[in-house]
Amino acid sequence: MHIDLRQLRHFIALAEHRSFVAAADAVCLSQSAFSRSIQALEHSAGCRLVDRASKELNPTKQGLIVLEHARRLVSGAHKLANEIALFNGLEAGELRFGAGPAPAAWLVPRAIAAFNGRYPKARVAFQVEHWQVLGKRLQGEDFEFFVADTRHFEANPEYRTLRLKPRKWHFCCRPGHPLAGRGTVSAAELLSYPIATNLSPPNLRKVLVDLSGRPDFRPDIECENGHGLNAVVLASNAIGIASGLGQGVGEPLVALTVAELPEDLEELHTRYGIVYRAGYSLSPLAEAMIGELQRIDEETV
Known part of the structure; x- marks a missing residue:
């Protein structure tokens, strides 16, 4: 053949x-x-x-x-x-990797910018998907690693994970929203408005299920593109969800405090990391990109 x-x-x-x-x-x-x-x-x-x-x-x-x-x-x-x-x-070649919607909104662009400064001849291609698809594509060797929620990969011997710093996420709304001037809002008040988010992170789904009291929760507006969801929140009375890093909180979205959610609740924090296959060596370009991702994550407060 x-x-x-x-x-x-x-x-x-x-x-x-x-x-x-x-x-x-x-x-x-x-x-x-x-x-x-x-x-x-x-x-x-x-x-x-x-x-x-x-x-x-x-x-x-x-x-x-x-x-x-x-x-x-x-x-x-x-x-x-x-x-x-x-x-x-030659410092050239091609690097392919994946990213979840949230890291793709703030961490990945900064890492690529720094990486491109070091390796201007290298070609970079990254795919934005939710963690289930990223896992399948990594197994299919479509790319060398991905950065996303690591919960479903940490105990699996087929993968290796490198944890990034946990980040707290918030419910948020546009300035001028009826809830924007409130110090604290109740779950009932929050859920009286449309929810615009993606449900890829499993911790996010659990919080929304618990708050709503429903056996399952489906947002009113669902999309994997964080920038698109933020645009919807800014143009309407919908409630969004953001980590506060390049996703809008304070610039210009307003973070909301929900009375029923303790500040130290584990599910209120991200669990992002870098995932690659066990037993497979990473290329020098992949190692360089991972180094940039870790450096920028560590330097970002």
Whole structure:
């Protein structure tokens, strides 16, 4: 079987997007060219790799085997290129990592700015997702590490975690909101307004469930983009949630104190960290980026 890394990348994209149109768009190819690439890979493998009769375009049994090896080969090719470039003193290469919505709003941009100053020739690509998707993509070797909530990874021997400093988060509203001038508000008063947030951090979901008294809680406005949610809060009477670091509290959102929530409640604090796979060595570029993330986190009060 002839191995073509470009075709393997296209097959990985198809497995992720489950659509020839979306996958072709993701790799910047026309649909016809993308289809020919998948067909060429199947011809080389001597079998069908995708069940075209299924709506989800599931990989066949042979396709699953090829997909597993394809991810390893593509990831290995990236690491090889990075290490050779650094060994040659080029300080170039490509770094791919993931981030949760909150770290992506304040920590990651600052780290990338510092990193880019040190490695101006290096290409950086980071994906913003919630922790469940980040875990799957890390296992699929789509990137080397991610920075997000670590609760579900700390006790798992398949991962290594590096904790960042805990940050307190707050309910918040726009200046001029009916609750903005209050020293303390009750849970009932808070929940009488629409809640605009994402529910990715498990601690956040628990607090909202406890405050509302419901077996489950779904926000009135839900989005994984923190800046988008803050824009909604600033333009309406919706209540948002922010950590106070680059997410709006005090600039210009107003933090709210809820009477039913003790100040030292563990669930009121973030538990972010850096997660990577156990038994896998990080590239020099990944180690450099992690160093910047840790430094900026430590220096930020």
